[in-house]
Amino acid sequence: MGRIPCCEKESVKKGQWTPEEDHKLSSYIAQHGTRNWRLIPKNAGLQRCGKSCRLRWTNYLRPDLKHGQFSDAEEQIIVRLHSVLGNRWSVIAAQLPGRTDNDVKNHWNTKLKKKLSGMGIDPVTHKPYSHLMAEIATTLAPPQVANLAEATLGCLKDEMLHLLTKKHIDIQFQSPVVHHAQPMINNNGTTSPSYHITSKHEVNDDNTIEKIKIGLSRAIIQDQDHASTPSNKLWDMSHGATSGHFPGFHYALPSFGHEGDGSPWSQSMCTGSTCTAGDQQGQFHPKMVDENGDESEGEKDARNVSSMFSQDCDLWDLPSNDLMNPLV
DNA sequence: AACGCGTACAACCGCCAAACG
DNA sequence: CCGTTTGGCGGTTGTACGCGT
Known part of the structure; x- marks a missing residue:
């Protein structure tokens, strides 16, 4: 048969973590590592689900995490990668040392989306609204x-x-x-x-x-x-x-x-x-990356967005180097 | 001071693929 | 091979906080 359940749902605590809980979890993981999340809350003396412990550790307690504001450079990377990858937060976060997928996702939803909208750019397609219209x-x-x-x-x-x-x-x-x-x-x-x-x-x-x-x-x-x-x-x-x-x-x-x-x-x-001759024909290019790694329409779009940012706003002036993710 | 509103972020939920027994 | 759990992921919700009225 399969495995035993990860936790007894009735006795599991939910909601905000207390500093005491954080300390218990951190010191247990420092000693024993993160091998079995099901056993960690039990052994660490926590009334939490293993899944909750894992999230708390990966999103907040991990010592290699960066807390605080996103830099301009980080924002630029997020925008560029999002224009190519879409909502693949874990892949995007992997390019930002010390940032988690949750961080990136939250930052995107609360700030970057609005920032792009305010610049007249659709945050989903990364094209100017006028272009979409x-x-x-x-x-x-x-x-x-x-x-x-x-x-x-x-x-x-x-x-x-x-x-x-x-x-x-x-x-x-x-x-x-x-x-x-x-x-x-x-x-x-x-x-x-x-x-x-x-x-x-x-x-x-x-x-x-x-x-x-x-x-x-x-x-x-x-x-x-x-x-x-x-x-x-x-x-x-x-x-x-x-x-x-x-x-x-x-x-x-x-x-x-x-x-x-x-x-x-x-x-x-x-x-x-930002509108090329092809753009003026109102073509839409859903394909982002081809198997050969050749420059895709998505990459061209990303470059267009990037070059547009750099025209009038230092914040978005990202060097046109290749993307770090080998998938891209 | 009290209230309402918006924002930022932590945490939860549900789904899925991989791993396990 | 099959049923179940685990771990990972993206979407969504909850809540604390700051600000304006």
Whole structure:
């Protein structure tokens, strides 16, 4: 038969560890090591589950652990690795001596995610939101794109009003570089200077993104309704139309010479330095690392993100050396 | 001073693959 | 080979703390 249970669940204590418990566990492990977690609480005189002891040791008590703030360099490594590996916290933590997967995960969820969002970067895909909007827009009919654009602009307006009325705000003109927002292409194809907006608190886009999602759902629903009528051929852009006029949404842009993407949203929004020609086609590249270790699309994305960070912000200025993890 | 809210982080939960008997 | 436990992992929850009103 199998093994005996790791602990009697009834007599097991839960919740915060006391300094006394920490001391008991630490001194027991110092003497006997961590060979059998089932026996450790029993032998150390602890009313804890072996699993709880293991977590306490690996996440907090281990002498080689680093406590305290993450450095800029550590944050950069996390962001870069996350862009390639996703939520593989243990692999990411393995590249950061003294940090546990729990540390990295917590730091990501509480700080880095918001930091990226505040910079206009989607923390899941590590692409600029404008880029994602462009990708979404390529799948929609222009009337629905207009709807989506309206929803997005409404969100931005709300955000600005919120900032102007609730928080100290410092707006200054800058040369057109990527920071919190990408330079916008005007109707005549020229770029507008971006605004460098700083406030006491970073702009948190969580709510904004939710609003955009709602707008998008609306657009998709309308798109489905629209698709049920024969007239939906009107928005088929495959015949090369690159200008037009829809209620509430004007655009007139030169052709970029890409097949299958006549989306005005794509062309107007995805023009920052992070968008390559391929990007402008709104392609999505789920494959991150190939078996030969050749540079994958994911790595290119990671490099794009990294290079974008380095343009205007020392914090994210990570050297473009190879990733430490041999898997990558 | 009291309260509410947001943040940071410790701890727990559930799942899965590997190991064990 | 099979049933069970262990260890590891990622997601989620709980809670202490700080700050603003």
